[in-house]
Amino acid sequence: MTAASSAPQPAPVTAAPAAPAPAAGGAGTGTPWPLVLPALMLFVAVVLIPLAMTVLLSFNDWGQYKGIEQVFILKNWREIWEDDYFLEMFLRTFRIAVLATLITALLGAPEAYILNRMQGRWKGFFLLVILGPLLISVVARTLGWALLFGGANGVVNKALMSLGVIGAPIPFMFTETGVVVALAHVMMPFMVLSVWAALQRVDPQIENAAMSLGAGHATILRRIVLPQIMPGILSGAIIVFSLSASAFATPSIIGGRRLKVAATLAYDEFLNTLNWPLGAAVAVLLLVALVLIVVGSNALIERRYAEVFR
């Protein structure tokens, strides 16, 4: 593994890391650019313009009585910068997203591996079990957790309390743990799918090859299988992380008003406080942070694995 980054020997290594070949797509190649116009117009109308308006909005002023004032000031940004409440809220948002990502990776990768080794009918059945939830609304899936653990009336809490296993309801609702667990559950299919896709590219004989060379099961998993599905785990992690950090339904149902994350805070500023400019600033900040994290880690992953996996 470490040799991936070591310098090539002076010997006849000819292939340099994929030289750029900017041949296609030039003006002279006759690419029918006008054909992208409809899609481009749609993109501009429904994505770029609202986005630009949101960014502009975040620089406007707002007062309890005067409402939104179309000026260009840094008031909202300064407030976010100076008030520790926002720092805490953003830290919580990313902490929750990181933990949910870790849990989906730790559970989802083995899940995909086991699934991939199953035979015929069982494989199809369990694939349906894992992907089926995608067909159900996030709200419904999250409400399931609320039904199970929601205070003294939650089904599980009630049962455990009546059995005398616990004295008080398990603290789940309005806790960070609760949000993390529910998010991990909701996001699991994305991780499993991503690892599953990576597993499809693994030579089915490769584990036998390692075994014939004297490797035990643990070694095979650690040295042969894991490195090969790592790109799948990482791309799954990027998906889960960005979806978790910007998730709204799950944090708002489990976390509620008490435990705000960036998305629920922005929502509240827009619809309850009616301080649109501040909400816009929060939303823009979340977007920028996410884009930076995703693009950055994607570049890192691509550089790390470019040599090995095309």
Added chain:
Amino acid sequence: MAFLELDGVTKRFGPHVAVEQLDLTVAKGEFVSLLGPSGCGKTTTLQMIAGFLDLTGGAIRLEGRNLAEIHPSRRGLGIVFQSYALFPHMTAAENVAFGLEMRRVPAAERAERVEAALAMVGLAGFADRYPRRMSGGQQQRVALARALVIRPSLLLLDEPLSNLDAKLREEMQIELRQIQRNLGTTTILVTHDQVEAMSLSDRIVVMNTGRVEQIGTPQETYERPASAFVANFLGKTNEFAGTIEAGTQPARIVAGSWSAPAPAGFSGPVTVSVRPEKIGFAGAGQGLAARVAIRIFQGNHWLFQCETECGPAIVIRQNDGMAQPAEGEAVRLAWRPEDMSLRAAGVRP
């Protein structure tokens, strides 16, 4: 004592019989090929020897030890897979070193042996290449080096050359045979290519639908095929229906107006089988009457499609500069008695 012994080896997948009652003994240092059409159970047999598949019946013994008691990772066999199954995240050197690492060979000796193995397969300068950046032939060599570096007692090759183009395949065949001769590693090769099997092996096991049709040296299986299947699978052959007439002394084979002294041990209807290159054109009055239907020039030889009274026949003549019969010409086909093989007709057509 037999080095490797397959004793009544049987494998069933549900109701489907993949390998049935396979008996085979391999001597130390021998090169044996499992030859047969796709789906005849060659890979299954190899995977049972390797330990990736359990036997439904029978036993496999290596140097007297029953392999069922030895985990696949402890058998110490070298295996080259059809897909090569190289570790894509490791360089060529790391791939080759893996088996030595598992054996806890010290780093210095490991590096030495990896280098020697790569040099042996002609990849001395490619130690730091990743498999994805290598050609099929180079990947194939890495796979071979990886299998050989652990000094296996037995080398198993599953169609290792089938993904290479014809020219490279021929080169690799020669190289493979040389390496095997030099190292003296007992080798079992799986292939569906009869030329490959014949040019590489000491003995060939011809398989068909999970059964062994014949085991013998390349010459034996080619010259004395035990069944019509073997005769046809190992190159072209001509077959005529004939009868042994016991009335005369000594007995004669008769096919139409052609007849010849019959070898002992046959009676009644038989199938006469003669390879096309064994047939020559004879003078008037001798051999089997025929007419040249099509004549094809193929560089170093001529190919004649003839019509005889016993059916169509193919004749191959070396292009030795002599005049050859033209299309439409009447000829007589003759062959030496020892060049024809007889089978009782009706048995396994």
